[in-house]
Amino acid sequence: xxxxxxxxxxxxxxxxxxxxxxxxxxxxxxxxxxxxxxxxxxxxxxxxxxxxxxxxxxxxxxxxxxxxxxxxxxxxxxxxxxxxxxxxxxxxxxxxxxxxxxxxxxxxxxxxxxxxxxxxxxxxxxxxxxxxxxxxxxxxxxxxxxxxxxxxxxxxxxxxxxxxxxxxxxxxxxxxxxxxxxxxxxxxxxxxxxxxxxxxxxxxxxxxxxxxxxxxxxxxxxxxxxxxxxxxxxxxxxxxxxxxxxxxxxxxxxxxxxxxxxxxxxxxxxxxxxxxxxxxxxxxxxxx
Amino acid sequence: xxxxxxxxxxxxxxxxxxxxxxxxxxxxxxxxxxxxxxxxxxxxxxxxxxxxxxxxxxxxxxxxxxxxxxxxxxxxxxxxxxxxxxxxxxxxxxxxxxxxxxxxxxxxxxxxxxxxxxxxxxxxxxxxxxxxxxxxxxxxxxxxxxxxxxxxxxxxxxxxxxxxxxxxxxxxxxxxxxxxxxxxxxxxxxxxxxxxxxxxxxxxxxxxxxxxxxxxxxxxxxxxxxxxxxxxxxxxxxxxxxxxxxxxxxxxxxxxxxxx
Numbered sequence: 001x002x003x004x005x006x007x008x009x010x011x012x013x014x015x016x017x018x019x020x021x022x023x024x025x026x027x028x029x030x031x032x033x034x035x036x037x038x039x040x041x042x043x044x045x046x047x048x049x050x051x052x053x054x055x056x057x058x059x060x061x062x063x064x065x066x067x068x069x070x071x072x073x074x075x076x077x078x079x080x081x082x083x084x085x086x087x088x089x090x091x092x093x094x095x096x097x098x099x100x101x102x103x104x105x106x107x108x109x110x111x112x113x114x115x116x117x118x119x120x121x122x123x124x125x126x127x128x129x130x131x132x133x134x135x136x137x138x139x140x141x142x143x144x145x146x147x148x149x150x151x152x153x154x155x156x157x158x159x160x161x162x163x164x165x166x167x168x169x170x171x172x173x174x175x176x177x178x179x180x181x182x183x184x185x186x187x188x189x190x191x192x193x194x195x196x197x198x199x200x201x202x203x204x205x206x207x208x209x210x211x212x213x214x215x216x217x218x219x220x221x222x223x224x225x226x227x228x229x230x231x232x233x234x235x236x237x238x239x240x241x242x243x244x245x246x247x248x249x250x251x252x253x254x255x256x257x258x259x260x261x262x263x264x265x266x267x268x269x270x271x272x273x274x275x276x277x278x279x280x281x282x283x284x285x286x287x288x
Numbered sequence: 289x290x291x292x293x294x295x296x297x298x299x300x301x302x303x304x305x306x307x308x309x310x311x312x313x314x315x316x317x318x319x320x321x322x323x324x325x326x327x328x329x330x331x332x333x334x335x336x337x338x339x340x341x342x343x344x345x346x347x348x349x350x351x352x353x354x355x356x357x358x359x360x361x362x363x364x365x366x367x368x369x370x371x372x373x374x375x376x377x378x379x380x381x382x383x384x385x386x387x388x389x390x391x392x393x394x395x396x397x398x399x400x401x402x403x404x405x406x407x408x409x410x411x412x413x414x415x416x417x418x419x420x421x422x423x424x425x426x427x428x429x430x431x432x433x434x435x436x437x438x439x440x441x442x443x444x445x446x447x448x449x450x451x452x453x454x455x456x457x458x459x460x461x462x463x464x465x466x467x468x469x470x471x472x473x474x475x476x477x478x479x480x481x482x483x484x485x486x487x488x489x490x491x492x493x494x495x496x497x498x499x500x501x502x503x504x505x506x507x508x509x510x511x512x513x514x515x516x517x518x519x520x521x522x523x524x525x526x527x528x529x530x531x532x533x534x535x536x537x538x539x540x541x542x543x544x545x546x547x548x
Contacts, residue, residue, distance in 0.1 A: 192367060203387060
């Protein structure tokens with residue numbers, strides 16, 4: 001988790017900048033750009049070139065990047081248009097999906113941490129619930145969709161339920177492992193201080209298990225984002241998943257490619273966001 | 289009746305059908321302000337004795353009486369310094385002590401009194417300069433100092449030390465031993481320490497409890513160390529009485545109760 005990332009030299013020190021200092025700083029920033037930014041840019045350019053070459057010929061099934069860019073230019077420059085119905089900008093589509101993920105994921109976090117604490121604490125609950133969880137967690141997200149549509153009779157809560165049921169398993173399992181791995185020493189400290197169960201929960205259990213819990217939360221947010229795209233393809237309405245399905249039905253392949261890029265970037269940001277919050281809360285404490 | 293009285297302690301661990309007796313008939317009285325070391329080969333159950341006094345383990349037979357009350361379960365009147373410091377890594381040095389002080393003296397001290405008490409205990413172990421450091425940012429010896437400050441801050445009747453310097457290098461260990469001696473002189477704490485270091489036992493203790501080997505370990509001999517305080521490790525190195533006590537413990541451990 002704590003990869004040894006190089007950090008650029010700190011800017012704006014209190015000492016007045018001297019020419020030598022400024023030059024050193026510029027060198028440091030330049031070096032950072034060279035080492036960290038150059039390789040992905042070069043690889044991206046090479047892959048784009050390869051794609052352009054492969055798809056430029058007549059009879060190519062997929063459009064080359066230049067065509068994608070020109071065909072989707074309107075979507076790129078105006079992400080916030082709203083023509084009513086499903087015909088809204090990509091930003092609105094993404095926000096609609098993110099809203100569903102937020103609801104489902106937050107419910108999964110609350111229920112998952114609570115259940116994880118329960119089976120981490122109690123051998124009885126562990127023996128009773130663990131086999132059930134192990135079977136249920138292998139059910140693919142979309143397999144829950146017909147059942148939840150039947151149960152909720154509405155597409156909106158069904159999509160949220162699919163997110164919930166997808167994200168909850170890694171959260172439960174990692175939380176339980178974290179609780180089980182709390183060192184005996186910490187428990188002894190709590191016993192000597194005679195902490196009551198609420199004090200124990202907030203001041204020992206949650207922080208001690210936090211690195212594990214955040215591992216679960218990170219896996220969970222990734223899975224929710226995977227599930228929402230698939231679920232939206234089936235339930236329709238506004239959302240980036242349905243946008244792709246709609247584009248496929250209208251043979252707008254370039255739109256699909258643009259949507260894929262956006263989905264990837266948003267998924268990456270979600271993962272980094274949860275990782276960032278985790279690092280802030282656990283203060284980089286190791287998971288042991 | 290002694291201040292701390294360990295009476296007829298028996299301890300057996302039962303695993304399946306196998307019961308193994310670890311301790312047999314341990315009797316020990318400790319007076320207020322006394323420094324007692326318990327020494328013995330590893331596996332003789334000396335840590336088990338300490339855990340029973342702490343209330344972290346229940347004895348099979350017998351019991352512990354502290355200041356006229358029977359020990360039932362762990363409590364802050366018997367605070368413990370753990371061998372591996374067991375500081376909470378997500379809290380700063382200050383917060384690690386605050387967790388204890390805020391819990392125990394929430395009603396009896398005002399916020400500023402508690403703050404002052406926390407800082408006072410950390411200054412006592414010379415950690416006043418690192419209040420906002422996290423445990424992973426300080427050395428092993430410093431962590432152990434914070435562990436000692438946390439234990440002292442609970443105003444315990446008995447301070448229990450479970451091989452507190454075992455994981456430290458020799459120089460740091462000597463330094464911390466001197467500080468514990470100074471703290472005990474200033475505060476007059478009753479201390480019960482587990483150790484396997486003969487020099488440490490002789491230097492720090494009023495009495496040394498020597499345990500026989502397990503299984504069914506018990507107290508083999510109790511040696512009173514009649515050296516004037518304050519004790520100075522350099523002066524004592526040439527002192528015939530010091531060497532006599534040292535030889536007595538060594539001969540108990542290595543002649544009469546050699547580990548098989």
